[in-house]
């Protein structure tokens with residue numbers, strides 16, 4: 001573990017308070033060390049049995065997780081040497097074979113509208129009540145993985161599955177409780193690349209994904225399955241790059257089912273196709289998970305991020321402004337259509353993605369314009385053959401439901417085979433059209449810094465300039481700046497066409513955008529926020545010689561807080 005991870009003074013004093021309040025000590029299995037501060041209730045999640053379950057998963061699968069991450073590095077080295085991703089000749093038989101996945105369980109046959117959001121208590125209740133069919137509760141893009149967010153998230157999800165969850169907003173004198181009819185829960189653990197520093201197993205930080213999955217599965221599988229016709233729990237699986245990574249998840253599911261006596265195929269996972277390499281592996285990914293699959297989803301924001309990241313050594317592949325990389329661009333249209341064709345051939349759902357617009361209060365015209373964009377996006381998705389889609393905010397649910405209800409008379413569109421779709425490697429690799437502008441560089445910088453500042457204070461999704469921003473959208477801002485600076489991109493549109501992007505230009509833009517952020521958020525919030533630290537980190541990330549794989553890997557050290565008395 002990097003010794004620079006901080007132990008904060010406030011953690012020390014809070015720990016003393018906890019001790020004074022008589023917080024229960026954990027009973028830890030051999031080899032397990034919990035390094036996070038124990039707040040009230042955490043021990044109900046960190047039970048000896050649950051930690052044993054997580055430790056067993058970690059011991060079995062850590063070597064495979066390390067291996068698939070090493071394979072990612074090896075593949076990236078090939079792309080850096082000039083190759084581009086493509087379909088693998090070795091797995092042609094899987095792509096062309098006639099197999100299908102297990103049929104979708106009744107509980108998720110109709111998933112036309114899924115709301116998403118972090119595992120925050122009030123938001124979970126709002127999401128479950130909002131009228132969406134499903135709720136994707138997120139430990140990933142929309143959650144800053146602080147120890148407290150993770151532990152409270154587990155408590156919140158357990159209470160949600162038990163239907164005992166409530167929340168009192170004292171300031172507004174409002175009590176939040178579940179409606180009789182609620183959305184079905186899907187949980188998204190972190191990606192394979194993130195470690196959980198607060199839990200060590202045999203002297204090494206645990207794998208974040210296995211902690212999120214393991215604790216949630218262990219505490220909830222009995223209750224969840226009793227309420228969902230013997231199926232579940234249901235998951236979303238993020239940021240994979242290859243079917244070998246899906247094979248690891250499949251083995252994790254097998255193991256979890258075997259240890260708990262849950263029948264094979266009860267757990268289901270929807271894989272986000274949100275990396276460029278993965279789009280060439282969709283059949284293979286479904287094949288690996290064929291007993292546990294609930295289909296694929298178009299994670300468009302990470303996909304755009306991954307597109308830039310994968311071709312990071314190709315100076316001829318500089319993208320236009322982030323705002324211009326919309327779903328009508330040929331490479332994105334091709335990806336969504338190929339995903340629909342692939343899923344429906346294999347008998348599973350092809351889920352759409354997230355439009356970033358959110359309701360705009362106090363400006364009816366702007367709000368209507370934002371709604372129109374969401375409506376158009378959802379109409380495109382349902383007409384293309386998607387079986388459902390995502391919405392970021394409860395205020396959008398009725399609009400999205402209306403679009404799907406009007407255009408999808410049955411529970412899903414698995415019968416829409418899209419045999420007309422003919423997508424080749426070139427279609428998936430075609431460069432998006434548009435212009436690079438100074439305004440784009442400025443906006444990337446303003447958004448990246450504000451997002452990071454929020455993330456470092458424990459908030460993983462924020463409204464910025466009337467759009468939802470989360471780890472995936474912020475990544476686009478970061479890698480786009482990096483790409484333009486690295487290759488001295490010449491701006492070809494906007495107010496100052498012809499200008500070359502350099503480190504010096506970026507430094508000036510960053511200074512000016514910090515002034516702008518201070519003006520926008522106000523001096524009081526700016527003074528107490530972590531904007532300066534965020535700017536420093538963002539600048540480092542945008543100007544490094546070699547692109548870091550994930551912004552959150554570097555940023556994570558800023559949110560790790562060890563309890564001084566952590567024991568093994």
Ligand SMILES: CC(=O)SCCNC(=O)CCNC(=O)[C@H](O)C(C)(C)COP(=O)(O)OP(=O)(O)OC[C@H]1O[C@@H](n2cnc3c(N)ncnc32)[C@H](O)[C@@H]1OP(=O)(O)O
Nearest residue numbers: 116117123126127141142301354392393461462463468472
């Ligand atoms: C790329 C991807 O991975 S997309 C998926 C991951 N990203 C997400 O899930 C983002 C989810 N959305 C959000 O986090 C939020 O909507 C934000 C941050 C974008 C905006 O949040 P806010 O500024 O709080 O929105 P706003 O003030 O309009 O909220 C109004 C109410 O709706 C609630 N709300 C807003 N979004 C959600 C949500 N996604 N789920 C549940 N409740 C929500 C708020 O808690 C608030 O509740 P209240 O009136 O009871 O107090």
Ligand SMILES: O=CC(=O)O
Nearest residue numbers: 299300301302472
């Ligand atoms: O996770 C979803 C995405 O768009 O990224």
Ligand SMILES: [Mg+2]
Nearest residue numbers: 141299302472
């Ligand atoms: Mg994503």
